[in-house]
């Protein structure tokens with residue numbers, strides 16, 4: 272098969288995310304990589320206001336591993352000034368600029384229809400020009416989404432909660448959405464878009480086994496909307512839980528639903544995924560029995576948060592603490608000592624917490640049991 276420029280570029284780019292010093296957002300288990308991604312971004316080649324290379328530089332500054340410039344197929348706001356007929360141009364410019372930078376750019380586009388069905392991103396496409404018919408008219412929705420699937424794309428529904436599409440802000444399925452889900456043409460859904468989070472979209476994801484996505488959908492400079500230094504005010508990031516850093520593995524993980532989203536102080540995802548995150552980022556270490564030098568039946572433990580996000584604990588077990596109430600906030604990358612009144616000296620203690628900022632379903636938080644071994 273003839274290799275297209277796109278595939279050559281991708282193979283080249285993938286090798287460049289290896290071995291570079293990157294900000295670690297969350298600790299992952301051995302043999303798993305949490306790929307930081309923003310797969311919904313615009314440039315001047317649709318209705319964004321920056322050149323594609325700026326998107327690459329912004330992503331490097333934000334320690335993002337993977338981006339896609341998802342230009343609208345149906346409109347180019349700047350076409351009188353930038354009248355380019357090649358719809359792959361934005362990807363080619365960004366991809367050509369990446370060179371040895373520690374991130375990958377994958378080819379994507381936004382299929383942009385009135386609601387219903389609304390807007391859809393197709394990621395890992397080969398050729399955006401094929402989304403047009405011979406009269407240069409964009410394909411209709413069903414043909415567009417089929418073309419995306421023919422190119423091997425991962426397709427997700429953008430901002431189903433957007434108040435311009437749903438005046439009550441409630442994400443819900445229309446028959447056309449049910450049809451593309453039934454036909455396995457749709458694989459994911461944004462539960463977070465820019466500054467909105469939809470619990471209803473989360474429920475749709477859970478009910479239909481769609482991959483949960485969170486994106487910035489940035490149009491202006493990323494710094495004008497978000498600031499990575501203020502970690503509570505960062506761009507939404509979808510972490511893709513991948514076996515390695517190849518595009519194949521990352522794509523497989525997306526199709527498998529192996530994602531979680533960091534949005535403001537929330538971690539959003541299905542429970543099995545968030546369980547892995549909390550198991551690897553929340554640790555409890557025993558410091559033995561005693562309080563202020565007295566040998567008493569009060570256990571000193573250290574709660575450790577290894578992640579970039581806070582961990583908001585609600586202790587739901589039987590014990591009481593000597594200094595603290597059941598609500599304990601662990602700041603990002605911090606630790607806190609607490610004293611547990613276990614009534615008698617134990618060898619192991621189980622502590623059960625609800626993690627109030629880890630959202631696994633609408634109005635539902637992750638629960639975890641930590642076993643503390645006392646030396």
Ligand SMILES: [Zn+2]
Pocket residue numbers: 381390429430
């Ligand atoms: Zn859109």
Ligand SMILES: [Zn+2]
Pocket residue numbers: 311312313381429488
């Ligand atoms: Zn968009």
